Amino acid sequence: MQRRTFTIATTATIAAPLVRAQNLPGGPVRIIVGFAPGGGTDILARVIGQKLGEMWKTQVIVENKAGASGTIAADYVAKAAGDGNTLLMAHINSQAITPALQKVNYDAAKDFAPIVLVGVTPNLLICNESQPAKTVKDLVELCRANPGKVSFGSAGTGSAQHLALEMFMLAAKVKAIHVPYKGSGPMLTDLIGGQIQYSFDTMTAATPHVKSGKAIALAQTRQNRVPAYPNVPTMAESGFPGFEATTWYGFAGPAKLPAAMARRMNEDINKAMQMPDVVEKLNASGAQDGGGSVEKFADFMHAEQIKWAKIIKDGGVKGEA
Numbered sequence: 001m002q003r004r005t006f007t008i009a010t011t012a013t014i015a016a017p018l019v020r021a022q023n024l025p026g027g028p029v030r031i032i033v034g035f036a037p038g039g040g041t042d043i044l045a046r047v048i049g050q051k052l053g054e055m056w057k058t059q060v061i062v063e064n065k066a067g068a069s070g071t072i073a074a075d076y077v078a079k080a081a082g083d084g085n086t087l088l089m090a091h092i093n094s095q096a097i098t099p100a101l102q103k104v105n106y107d108a109a110k111d112f113a114p115i116v117l118v119g120v121t122p123n124l125l126i127c128n129e130s131q132p133a134k135t136v137k138d139l140v141e142l143c144r145a146n147p148g149k150v151s152f153g154s155a156g157t158g159s160a161q162h163l164a165l166e167m168f169m170l171a172a173k174v175k176a177i178h179v180p181y182k183g184s185g186p187m188l189t190d191l192i193g194g195q196i197q198y199s200f201d202t203m204t205a206a207t208p209h210v211k212s213g214k215a216i217a218l219a220q221t222r223q224n225r226v227p228a229y230p231n232v233p234t235m236a237e238s239g240f241p242g243f244e245a246t247t248w249y250g251f252a253g254p255a256k257l258p259a260a261m262a263r264r265m266n267e268d269i270n271k272a273m274q275m276p277d278v279v280e281k282l283n284a285s286g287a288q289d290g291g292g293s294v295e296k297f298a299d300f301m302h303a304e305q306i307k308w309a310k311i312i313k314d315g316g317v318k319g320e321a
Helices: 002-022 040-056 068-078 092-101 136-145 160-172 184-193 203-212 259-272 276-284 294-315
Strands: 029-033 060-064 086-091 112-128 151-154 177-180 198-202 215-220 246-254
Touching: 029 040, 029 068, 040 060, 040 086, 040 112, 040 198, 040 203, 040 246, 040 259, 040 276, 068 086, 068 092, 068 112, 068 246, 086 092, 086 112, 092 160, 092 246, 092 294, 112 136, 112 160, 112 184, 112 203, 112 259, 112 294, 136 215, 151 160, 151 184, 160 177, 160 198, 160 246, 160 294, 184 198, 184 203, 184 215, 198 203, 203 215, 246 259, 246 294, 259 294
Parallel strands: 029 060, 029 086, 151 177, 151 198
Antiparallel strands: 086 246, 112 198, 112 215, 112 246
8 A cells, every 4th residue: 555655756856857848838938029129029038038048947049020010920929839939028019909900810809828927118209309399299299380390209000119109199289200110129219319209118128218318208108107207297187187008028938838838928928027127127127917828818908909909090090101
């Protein structure tokens, strides 16, 4: 009896790590980011990817496939094998906005396995140092005095930054020029260099430049100020009640990703997001409400898809032809 008990216990002891190992991908893991290096999506993917590499004892590589507001990357992951070796840093653009704006080669609701929400961030309305209008009130007056001449950069047509600009133009009853880029990184380079004037950029991407003084923050776009920017007013406080335009990020895999693997990844990413240096990065970027279950992220994305489809339809917003 004792020997049998020992055998069962030993088998169970061996089986536990085997089950855990089976729920992790074998070989290097690629996190596909739909924007150029240096943007908010890229920054958070690299921070968390480094932790996952240490936890999974394998190489975790961030690969940038920029363009088309993140949809090139999303399409690539949607068609990848469901072995866990290819993940998407899912983004509001590729998963909620652009599919409602124009034809894409994937179904945002069916072709992905949600893993975990990383965070929801405000956008920051920013400009370079040389701009005369450095408050929302002054910017509205500048746009009214120069209809169709004030330039706003974004991470691409149909991006969260683009939709924030569309919301601003509708609310303020002004016209401006939209200048799309292949991500926040190159857009910020041109904004700081003076090739463009303003942007509703992600707080994650804009923060290093605001902290260095190369970019000026005029406003933030959630209903309440985030702790990282206690002195920057919200758009609601600046004369536009109800104005809320956020950016969010999360991890997803192809729809064929096994549910057990998605849950294991969810568990480990949740752990990574509680590590002090990751918490510091998330706080600095204004990322809130992240973590939680696979189901939480699935429900969140579904609600966002419905919300943005309605805004795009009601606002008559057009994508690229």
